[in-house]
Amino acid sequence: MTATWDPGTEGVLRLPSGRLVRGRGLRHPLPPGPAPRFGLYLLGRAPDPVPWDHRWLRWPDFRLPADRAAARAAFHEVWERAADERVEVACGGGKGRTGTALACVAVLDGVPADEAVSYVRAHYTPRAVETPWQRRYVRRFAPFSPAPQPDGD
Template sequence: MGETWEPGRAGVLRLPSGRLVRGRALRGPVPAGATPGFAVHLLGRRPPDVPWEARWLRWPDFRLPADRAEAREVLGEAWERAGAERVEFACGGGRGRTGTALACLAVLDGVPAERAVEFVRRHYDCHAVETPWQRRYVRHFAD
């Protein structure tokens, strides 16, 4: 792998393949240290510009992605890129939408869909994936 996240840093999740991705809250400051090479912003409104490459996935708070086909495409691109660069997922609080996206990434990485939420809660944030419909979305992401 190329320039990826440092394991053990705040918000960094190691997927079973060894890929490292970072989740964070956009309401907080950008963490010190390395910056992302690619970010996915999960928000209901267009986010402010950042000095690195970013994609906006329209995803209202406590909801699901507005366009599920686009979400699958963006998450697939992020998973691919995470093999060689620093990929970040961020929403307002860094838990619900970010946790849901990370759980979907875990499914793409080979974690069984019915265990992906538990995986992300254990290895990223115990409060990740906040709503029943977000959990259901993850369970059916691979369908």
């Protein structure tokens, strides 16, 4: 088990459950302090190598993820790992794609989808989630639901 982020660290979003996820822009230097244990990188091309476990999600700037199923799985992994690991989500500038992903992770954590953008803007950065289609993507994002079970009749 790895310690999670210090909640006062710049860019760290506290989810309602208490999980902490750091958002950042990859065009900026790596922040001081401990390294992440896992990173989700949202870029149009593969990211530069990092010495920690990571996943790349193809996501062109100002757009939506190229593979929505892969995005859902990646967001779920971020949410799960943030329970006891230092997890970061990052794109080029740390606002649009990162904010959109963080809003989806907030939905997985129980924030209603129609409130998730406001939540991330209030608790991460006011400029999170940059485009109308990113906002719509978050509003339509729903947490995983269990498969229907047979009645047993």
